[in-house]
Amino acid sequence: MTVREQISDYIRELTHEPVTDPSLNLFEAGLLTSLDVLDLISFLEETFRVSISEDDVNMESLGTMNGVVSLVERLRA
Numbered sequence: 001m002t003v004r005e006q007i008s009d010y011i012r013e014l015t016h017e018p019v020t021d022p023s024l025n026l027f028e029a030g031l032l033t034s035l036d037v038l039d040l041i042s043f044l045e046e047t048f049r050v051s052i053s054e055d056d057v058n059m060e061s062l063g064t065m066n067g068v069v070s071l072v073e074r075l076r077a
Helices: 004-016 036-048 064-075
Strands: none
Touching: 004 036, 004 064, 036 064
16 A cells, blocks of 8 residues: 555545545645644654654645655655
């Protein structure tokens, strides 16, 4: 399973909605709340064995599926 598929599955489980547009702003669409971000960060850190810093917690990195995937791929490199 790819990084994108794992993240997509987790967000679907968290929000009960599939993310069909990877550039969709998950907050503006009402899919994620600030509390959901904490769960998402924990999932990313545990699943992909990365450490997400405060600098990484922003709309560019966590606001869209593309941003989350890019963040994980960058931290794993």
